[in-house]
Amino acid sequence: xxxxxxxxxxxxxxxxxxxxxxxxxxxxxxxxxxxxxxxxxxxxxxxxxxxxxxxxxxxxxxxxxxxxxxxxxxxxxxxxxxxxxxxxxxxxxxxxxxxxxxxxxxxxxxxxxxxxxxxxxxxxxxxxxxxxxxxxxxxxxxxxxxxxxxxxxxxxxxxxxxxxxxxxxxxxxxxxxxxxxxxxxxxxxxxxxxxxxxxxxxxxxxxxxxxxxxxxxxxxxxxxxxxx
Numbered sequence: 001x002x003x004x005x006x007x008x009x010x011x012x013x014x015x016x017x018x019x020x021x022x023x024x025x026x027x028x029x030x031x032x033x034x035x036x037x038x039x040x041x042x043x044x045x046x047x048x049x050x051x052x053x054x055x056x057x058x059x060x061x062x063x064x065x066x067x068x069x070x071x072x073x074x075x076x077x078x079x080x081x082x083x084x085x086x087x088x089x090x091x092x093x094x095x096x097x098x099x100x101x102x103x104x105x106x107x108x109x110x111x112x113x114x115x116x117x118x119x120x121x122x123x124x125x126x127x128x129x130x131x132x133x134x135x136x137x138x139x140x141x142x143x144x145x146x147x148x149x150x151x152x153x154x155x156x157x158x159x160x161x162x163x164x165x166x167x168x169x170x171x172x173x174x175x176x177x178x179x180x181x182x183x184x185x186x187x188x189x190x191x192x193x194x195x196x197x198x199x200x201x202x203x204x205x206x207x208x209x210x211x212x213x214x215x216x217x218x219x220x221x222x223x224x225x226x227x228x
Contacts, residue, residue, distance in 0.1 A: 030213035126199030
């Protein structure tokens with residue numbers, strides 16, 4: 001997710017976030033296991049998403065406020081183990097990033113014009129999957145590695161539509177290849193599978209960091225909340 005490679009728009013929105021809902025993903029990176037839990041709640045003309053990522057005793061928490069087309073307008077990030085607390089939001093012509101890392105102040109501004117800001121792109125690419133388009137670009141703020149505290153452009157390329165085995169059954173899926181844009185594409189890319197019927201993120205396969213083991217994240221549970 002935004003804290004790792006698994007979680008690093010045109011047309012009418014039919015993406016299936018209907019009221020309150022919880023999704024759980026299980027990620028394997030070598031011998032390490034991370035559990036990602038996303039909770040959705042309709043809010044105003046968009047959605048509020050809460051994400052917790054737990055590995056051993058460490059928990060990274062994020063919140064996202066997204067528009068109806070799932071583009072990001074506000075984001076918070078909390079990683080106590082790394083003493084990293086961030087908040088970013090669109091303010092006019094700028095995306096303002098503030099907070100602290102290892103006791104040092106963070107205060108940065110990025111242009112809001114251009115490729116859309118899509119911080120939780122595993123969810124935010126749902127409309128693109130349903131649109132049938134072949135490619136697009138978006139931007140995301142890095143939280144680790146060479147792109148940490150920078151906003152980087154990502155390129156999305158639609159690959160094949162084919163069933164995948166998930167949870168013991170076949171699911172019709174769309175595979176996307178996501179990479180850093182331009183010459184930086186040689187440093188990282190990942191493959192992401194989305195459910196063809198509704199654009200839901202199902203699986204990620206790639207490396208979260210240079211030289212690291214392959215990571216695989218898969219949807220483990222979908223749960224609606226009728227009280228949400």
